[in-house]
Amino acid sequence: MTTTSPAAAATEITPPRARAMPPPWRLPLATIAAAFVASLLWPDQLGLVGRIATTALLVLSLDLLVGYAGIATLGQAALFGVGAYGAGLFAQQVHGDPLLGLLVAAAAGACLAAASGAFLLRFEGFTLLMLTIAFAQILLSLASTFRGLTGGDDGLSDFTITPILGLWEFDLEGRVGAIYAVTVLAAGLYLSRRVANSPFGLSIRGIHESRARMAALGTPVRKRLIGIYALSGMLAGVSGAITAQINGIVGLDSLGFPLSAEALVMLVLGGAGNLSGSVIGASVFTLLHHTAASIDPYHWLFVIGIALMAVVLFPPAAMAQKVWARVRGTRNTTP
Amino acid sequence: MTEILRLDELDRRFGGLHVTRKVSLALRPGDRLALIGPNGAGKTTLVNQISGVLPPSSGRIFLDGSDVTAQSQAERVRRGLARTFQITTLAPHLPVQRQVELALFERERLGNSIWRSIDAFTGVADEALALLGTLGLAHRADVATGSLAYGEQRLVELALALALRPRVLLLDEPMAGVPKADGPVLLAALDRLPADLALLIIEHDMELVFRMATRIAVLVQGELIADGPPDAIRNDPRVRAAYLGH
Numbered sequence: 001m002t003t004t005s006p007a008a009a010a011t012e013i014t015p016p017r018a019r020a021m022p023p024p025w026r027l028p029l030a031t032i033a034a035a036f037v038a039s040l041l042w043p044d045q046l047g048l049v050g051r052i053a054t055t056a057l058l059v060l061s062l063d064l065l066v067g068y069a070g071i072a073t074l075g076q077a078a079l080f081g082v083g084a085y086g087a088g089l090f091a092q093q094v095h096g097d098p099l100l101g102l103l104v105a106a107a108a109g110a111c112l113a114a115a116s117g118a119f120l121l122r123f124e125g126f127t128l129l130m131l132t133i134a135f136a137q138i139l140l141s142l143a144s145t146f147r148g149l150t151g152g153d154d155g156l157s158d159f160t161i162t163p164i165l166g167l168w169e170f171d172l173e174g175r176v177g178a179i180y181a182v183t184v185l186a187a188g189l190y191l192s193r194r195v196a197n198s199p200f201g202l203s204i205r206g207i208h209e210s211r212a213r214m215a216a217l218g219t220p221v222r223k224r225l226i227g228i229y230a231l232s233g234m235l236a237g238v239s240g241a242i243t244a245q246i247n248g249i250v251g252l253d254s255l256g257f258p259l260s261a262e263a264l265v266m267l268v269l270g271g272a273g274n275l276s277g278s279v280i281g282a283s284v285f286t287l288l289h290h291t292a293a294s295i296d297p298y299h300w301l302f303v304i305g306i307a308l309m310a311v312v313l314f315p316p317a318a319m320a321q322k323v324w325a326r327v328r329g330t331r332n333t334t335p
Numbered sequence: 336m337t338e339i340l341r342l343d344e345l346d347r348r349f350g351g352l353h354v355t356r357k358v359s360l361a362l363r364p365g366d367r368l369a370l371i372g373p374n375g376a377g378k379t380t381l382v383n384q385i386s387g388v389l390p391p392s393s394g395r396i397f398l399d400g401s402d403v404t405a406q407s408q409a410e411r412v413r414r415g416l417a418r419t420f421q422i423t424t425l426a427p428h429l430p431v432q433r434q435v436e437l438a439l440f441e442r443e444r445l446g447n448s449i450w451r452s453i454d455a456f457t458g459v460a461d462e463a464l465a466l467l468g469t470l471g472l473a474h475r476a477d478v479a480t481g482s483l484a485y486g487e488q489r490l491v492e493l494a495l496a497l498a499l500r501p502r503v504l505l506l507d508e509p510m511a512g513v514p515k516a517d518g519p520v521l522l523a524a525l526d527r528l529p530a531d532l533a534l535l536i537i538e539h540d541m542e543l544v545f546r547m548a549t550r551i552a553v554l555v556q557g558e559l560i561a562d563g564p565p566d567a568i569r570n571d572p573r574v575r576a577a578y579l580g581h
Contacts, residue, residue, distance in 0.1 A: 015464060015473040018430035020454050197452040199440040202429075206437045209426030216386065216424070217495060218412030218441045227447075 024193040028186035031056075031279050035182040047174030048290060053181035054242045056282035057188050058259075059266045060275065061235035064192060066264070067273030068201070069228045070208035072125060074260045075132030076236055078116070078139045081255030083109045083237025084244040085143065085150060091245070092159035098245045099164065102184070102238055109237020110230045117229035121222055133257065140255040155251040156244075170246060177246040184242060185279075188235050192275055195231060204228050265304070269311050337400070339364050339533045340385070340416075340503045345394035347380055347557075354380045356557040357394065362503060362533040369548035370537045373577070377557040378537045379421055382505045385535075386418045387411045398503070412441070417501035419492040421508045421537070427481025431472060431491055434480050435463035438498035463498070469527070470494050471520050486517025493524055504528070506536040510543060545569070553577070 031053075038049055058080055065071040083105035090104040120131050143150045150156055163169040168176045195201050206214045207221055215221050244250045253259065262285070270281025288307060292300035340362040347355045355377045362368055370378050383389040385396060387408035396404045398414045406414075426434055439459045440446050453459075467473045470490045475483060480491060489509060496504055506525075513521055525547060528534060538544050544551065544565075551568040553561040555577045561568055568574055 015468070016477040017460065017464065018432040018477050021452050024452075194452070195449050197454070198449045199436075199445045199451075199453055199456070200447055200449040202433060202437060202453055203440065203446050205429065206426045206434075209428055210424055212388075212420070213424045213426060213495075214437070215388070215408045216412070216418055216420070217438045217499065218409045219437075219446060220407070220409045224446070227449075 021197040022193065024190050024197060027193055027276055027279075028189040030276075031189060032182060032186050034279075035178070039178065046178040048286065050174050050178035050181040050246055052283050052286045053178070053185040054239055054246070055263075055266065055286055056279045057181075057185045057239035057242070058236055059263050059270065059282045060185075060188055060192055060278035061232040061239065062263050062267050063272055063275060063278045064195075064228055064232045064235070066267060067275075067277070068196060068208060069204050069225060071121070071225065071229065072129040073132040074129055074257070074264060075134075075136035076232075076263050077255050077257065077259040078132075078136035079109045079113055079233040079236035080240040080243075080259065081136075081139060081143070081250075082112045083240030084250045084254040085156060085240075086237065087241030088156045088159050088244045088250040089149070091161055092156070096160045096162040098161050098170075098180070101161070101245060102241050105237040105241030105244075106234045107237075109240070110234040112237075113233020114226055114230040117226040117233075121225045121229065133260075136255060136257065136260060140252060143252055143255055150250075150252075153252060155249045157249040159248070161245045161248065170248075174246070181242050181246065184238060188238065189275060189279070192231075192235070195228075196275065200224070200227065265308055269308065271315075271317055338362065338397070339399055340535075341397040342381075342385065343395040343397070345381065345384055345391050345396065347377075347384055347389065348392045354557050355384070355391075355554075358554070358557075358559050360552060360559065360562065362535060364502065364531045364533050366533045367547050367549045368533075368535050369544040369551045370535060370554060371539075371541075371544060371551060372554035376554040378554055379507055380557075381554065382418060382507050382535070382537065385505060386416060412499060412501075415500075415502035416505070417496040417499045417503070418505040419496050419507055419509060421511060423485070423488045423492055425480045425488060425491055425495075428479055430477050431467065431480050431483065432460065432463050432476040434491060435466055435494050435498050436460065438495045439463060442499050466494055466498055470524050484514075484517070486513045486521070489513050489517070490521060490524065493521070497528075501532065503533045503535070506534065506538075508537050508539065510538060510540050 035049055035053065039046060058076065061079070062076050065073055086108035087101040087105040090101050116135055120128060120135065123131055144152055161170060164176065164180060170176050203214065203219055203224055207219065207224060211221055240254060243254065266281035266285040267277060269284050270277030270279065285304065288303055289300060292303040338361045342358055342360045344357040344359055345355055346357050358381060370381070372378055380389065384391045387406065391404065395402055398411060398416060403411050403414065436453060436459050439462055464473060464476055467476055470493065472487060472490055472494065475487060480488065483491065493509065509521060509525065510518065522543070536547065548565055550563065551565050552559055553568060553574050560577060561571050561574050
């Protein structure tokens with residue numbers, strides 16, 4: 001004989017609804033909490049916390065493109081570098097205020113992304129991937145050529161950053177830098193989650209899954225993609241600016257291909273398309289790099305390679321689902 | 336009543352291949368026009384030109400009196416044109432409800448809204464669920480679209496087109512691949528389409544064509560060889576020779 005539970009009866013009467021979107025404050029708060037715990041556990045590694053937060057912001061900007069919009073890119077360093085040089089030059093030429101510098105870098109990243117996106121996003125897949133690499137290489141070459149402006153191979157370093165809000169000066173220990181970077185990352189995560197939860201974000205996911213379907217619904221597909229590219233450029237630019245402000249130097253490597261590739265590796269490590277993967281990926285990669293490089297400075301990439309293979313061959317989300325299914329299966333068969 | 340859709344000598348070539356040859360057609364509100372023809376006759380290519388997926392090589396398309404030949408697909412949708420696909424084209428990982436909401440957000444011009452959560456648009460969710468209810472899909476609202484049975488996915492295709500509240504609807508083989516058991520639900524949904532909607536339906540199921548259509552147009556090798564009421568088409572010797580075969 002079967003009996004119907006009250007819960008089951010209720011679901012029969014009320015049709016199911018799609019699951020609600022995750023609240024936008026959850027991920028930023030969890031990130032701040034994790035950073036706080038890490039700072040308590042390793043008080044002499046605050047510089048590392050700041051670096052992870054800055055990198056996570058770059059990976060987050062990439063997740064919006066690769067994970068949400070399905071835009072293949074290996075040129076994210078172009079947007080990061082423009083933010084870094086933008087903030088450095090602004091401090092050098094105009095004002096050393098870090099928050100104003102962030103705004104300038106955000107605008108520079110967003111404008112460059114919108115302008116380049118208007119051309120790049122006419123293409124898809126492998127062609128787009130190659131064009132993004134080429135675009136970043138062109139910017140790198142320009143930065144190298146105009147050494148009077150960028151400092152060329154020596155880097156841009158003759159700028160001074162004033163204390164944040166006139167109160168907190170960047171210290172050698174990295175305390176202020178870490179708090180600054182984690183706060184901006186939390187704001188970036190909040191913004192990204194809100195956008196991902198919005199009708200605009202839903203349409204971006206729709207475009208990722210089927211451009212033909214979205215076009216048939218009347219979605220201006222290219223305009224939407226340029227929109228998300230600009231948002232991504234803004235976050236990447238801000239990430240570049242924080243790096244410049246904390247380190248006090250901007251080098252040509254901030255526009256280089258290895259940075260774009262590493263950001264993509266971090267995204268794959270952490271999991272694309274859910275925003276939290278950016279924080280996880282940046283943390284795992286940076287910590288592995290830090291630990292492995294201190295043990296063997298020449299072969300640390302070997303460890304990263306093994307980790308990447310493991311994640312690609314055994315995706316953590318799928319593994320967790322399998323384990324969970326097995327646990328539930330065991331529980332269900334238990335009398 | 337005035338024409339809502341008019342095609343003037345629509346011509347499309349792919350290199351040396353001439354796929355549609357100077358096709359002229361007109362649709363008035365309330366028309367139920369079935370476009371029939373053998374495989375490869377150019378029916379889907381014609382729908383792709385009307386909806387804006389493909390530009391015609393020559394000829395003009397008018398929607399409600401305005402020339403939309405050079406307009407994008409999005410602009411045509413905004414003017415009241417919707418279509419479904421012969422091969423189901425949906426976002427497979429999105430829940431069915433979200434899929435329908437996508438159409439509603441576009442219809443309400445909310446697609447650029449970047450700050451408010453989609454959960455805050457309760458009216459949109461209610462409308463999506465109500466629409467799914469009319470198609471017998473309310474109980475599948477939270478399921479990923481890709482995991483639905485094929486017949487149900489065909490219904491979602493129709494739900495998306497209806498969500499746009501079109502004035503002209505192009506249905507590209509809505510019954511293709513639908514299992515027999517799911518057929519009646521889809522047929523009932525087609526029967527309930529608004530009376531003033533202008534419908535162009537491509538279909539190989541002749542039973543459905545003669546049941547629904549108030550007019551039939553026959554396309555053979557890209558050329559429109561007949562356009563008229565079902566009885567006239569049924570008895571047209573050219574059509575019988577070219578397509579119906581009996």
